[in-house]
Amino acid sequence: MRAVLFVGHGSRSKRSNEQFIQFANAVGASCKAPLFRYAFLELADPSILDEIKVCVEKGATEIIVFPLLLFTAGHAKVDIPNEIDKGKVLFPDVTFTMEKPLGIQEVLISILEKRLSEKNYINQQNSLVILVGRGSNDESAINDFEKVGELLRERLHTSHVRTSYLVGGHTSFEDSIRQAHESSYENIYVLPYLLFKGVLLTQMEVFVRKLNDERFSMCQSIGADETVVNLVSTIINHEI
Known part of the structure; x- marks a missing residue:
């Protein structure tokens, strides 16, 4: 029997974990696999290995x-594969397959546009968008995020989109916000390229709020948007 194990990062924020579970349940409702389970890489339960055990107990002979x-x-290249390897040791007769992360998707660019429109974004010379990524020590992930920034500039027909990073990367979130605060832009939109509202997004909101600058608008994260649910469901069902 084939099972799908849907893995989220996990967060110290209960709300973020609940958003992932809501998202997972929405994806699971349309999944064609006989068995669909979810797990967290870290900071929350259930763990990947625990759910691998559950899948096998329920009769899975193949786990995607x-x-x-x-x-x-790093999480996709090292951490999650390490957990899968533990499962392979415990269950050598079970076949394991790991799919790729979402990567660059036009649907996600559309959601960024949507999040800006929710804050009444208007494309003007005096408007600035600060696109914020989590950041990584992996250069390929940094390059992909910069590509997202390029695609957003093309969609918005503006050069006034800056990329910044919460950890790692080239330009820190704090530096980007300070530079914008000292600039002459009349409208500044902080746009997080994050899936759910966790601790990092809360810290971003606090940092911006402390500036007491009315020009700043804080956009929502990508979230459990229906279009993302449909995208993930389509990818999974294509593989099973």
Whole structure:
């Protein structure tokens, strides 16, 4: 029997974990696999290995692991495969397959546009968008995020989109916000390229709020948007 194991990063934020579970349940409702389970890589339960055990107990002979990650970096290249390897040791007769993270998707660019429109974004010379990624030490993930920035500039028909990073990367989130605060832009939109509202997004909101600058608008994260649910469901069902 084939099973799909849907893996989220996990967060210290209960709300973020609940959003992932809501997302997972929505994807699972349309999944064609006989068995659909979800797990967290870290910071929350159930763990990947625990859910591998559950899948096998329920009769799975093949487990497809789908990581709900935006880019292919350390978690997708090392951490999740390490957990899968533990499962292979315990269950040598079970076949394991790991799918790729979401990567660059036009649907995700459309959601970024949607999040801006929710804050009444208007494309003007005096408007600035600060696109914020989590950041990584993996250069390929950084390059992919910069590509997202390029695609967003093309969609918005503006050069006034800056990329910044919460950790790692080239330009820190704090530096980008300070530079914008000192600039002459009349409208500044902080646009997080994050799946769910976790601790990092809360810290971003606090940092911006402390500036007491009315020009700043804080956009929502990507979230459990229906179009993303449909995208993930389509990818999974294509593989099973």
